[in-house]
Amino acid sequence: EDKVVQSPLSLVVHEGDTVTLNCSYEVTNFRSLLWYKQEKKAPTFLFMLTSSGIEKKSGRLSSILDKKELSSILNITATQTGDSAIYLCAFYFIQGAQKLVFGQGTRLTINP
Amino acid sequence: NAGVTQTPKFQVLKTGQSMTLQCAQDMNHNSMYWYRQDPGMGLRLIYYSASEGTTDKGEVPNGYNVSRLNKREFSLRLESAAPSQTSVYFCASSELGAGRSPLHFGNGTRLTVT
Numbered sequence: 001e002d003k004v005v006q007s008p009l010s011l012v013v014h015e016g017d018t019v020t021l022n023c024s025y026e027v028t029n030f031r032s033l034l035w036y037k038q039e040k041k042a043p044t045f046l047f048m049l050t051s052s053g054i055e056k057k058s059g060r061l062s063s064i065l066d067k068k069e070l071s072s073i074l075n076i077t078a079t080q081t082g083d084s085a086i087y088l089c090a091f092y093f094i095q096g097a098q099k100l101v102f103g104q105g106t107r108l109t110i111n112p
Numbered sequence: 113n114a115g116v117t118q119t120p121k122f123q124v125l126k127t128g129q130s131m132t133l134q135c136a137q138d139m140n141h142n143s144m145y146w147y148r149q150d151p152g153m154g155l156r157l158i159y160y161s162a163s164e165g166t167t168d169k170g171e172v173p174n175g176y177n178v179s180r181l182n183k184r185e186f187s188l189r190l191e192s193a194a195p196s197q198t199s200v201y202f203c204a205s206s207e208l209g210a211g212r213s214p215l216h217f218g219n220g221t222r223l224t225v226t
Contacts, residue, residue: 004154017181031211042116042202043155088154092211099170100210102154 003027006103014111017079021106023089024071030090033072035063038086038105046074046087076108084110088095114138118143118218124192125225133188142184143206145170145215146178146184148199155202161186162209162226193225 003026013019023033032050036043047056047063049072055064060077076083090102125131131179137144142163147155147170157170173181175197177189186205190197200222204215 007154009152013172034211034214036215041219043215045214045216090155094211099157102156104152104154 003087004103006087006089006099006106008106009104010107010109012109012111013079015079015081018077018111019079019108020076021076021087021108022071023074023091023103024069025046025091026070027093028093029094031094033063034090034092034100035072035111036088036090037061038088039084043088079110081110081112084108116203116205116216116218118201118221120221121219122222123150125190125223127194127225129193130189130191131193132190133201133203133223134185135187135218136185137203137205137216138184139205139207139216140183141205141207143184143209144180145204145206145210146176146186146188147202147204148172149202149220152201158188158201160210188197190223193223195225197223198225199223 005024007022034048035046049065062075065072086105086107088105090100092100119134145160146158156172159178161167164183167178177188200220202220203218206215207213
């Protein structure tokens with residue numbers, strides 16, 4: 001079964017810290033990886049990396065795909081309380097039926 | 113800028129009752145999706161519609177039916193609700209399909225089945 005595992009499941013840091021969230025997968029044949037941020041309601045899109053891409057950046061957030069380690073990390077530098085959210089990653093697999101599989105999410109809390 | 117609109121926002125049902133969750137998008141997207149979100153389990157796909165007139169099962173379709181009424185609207189029906197269907201339900205749409213372009217989510221429906 002295609003599986004996506006995120007770690008840690010929960011993380012509490014102080015404002016200004018840098019955090020690294022991890023997303024690993026167990027199938028090598030995928031088309032893309034997506035990261036979403038979920039505050040109180042709907043998940044909102046952050047990044048999409050294709051299997052041929054390596055890194056994306058947007059302000060204090062960046063995401064790297066490590067195809068050798070079958071994982072992706074989401075880095076947030078100089079964290080702010082507004083970064084508190086659940087961060088979801090999802091892989092779009094193309095082995096058998098094409099499908100987007102989400103990880104369980106990492107709950108990030110930034111304390112002032 | 114409505115995006116994806118879901119109704120209702122909250123619903124309480126008794127076991128065995130039926131209901132329909134409504135979803136509409138105004139972005140002219142071809143693909144639409146229904147997910148459920150349970151604690152510790154991420155988002156799981158119930159049904160999706162790659163284009164108007166087509167629907168397909170996702171990971172957890174049992175107990176649900178869907179209708180792609182037109183390009184804008186995609187509804188999810190629970191024919192006989194069970195406590196295991198207590199969850200938060202999200203509708204989403206995508207311009208080119210999941211994996212090719214981002215999903216845009218509605219604000220969710222919190223459903224409780226007693």
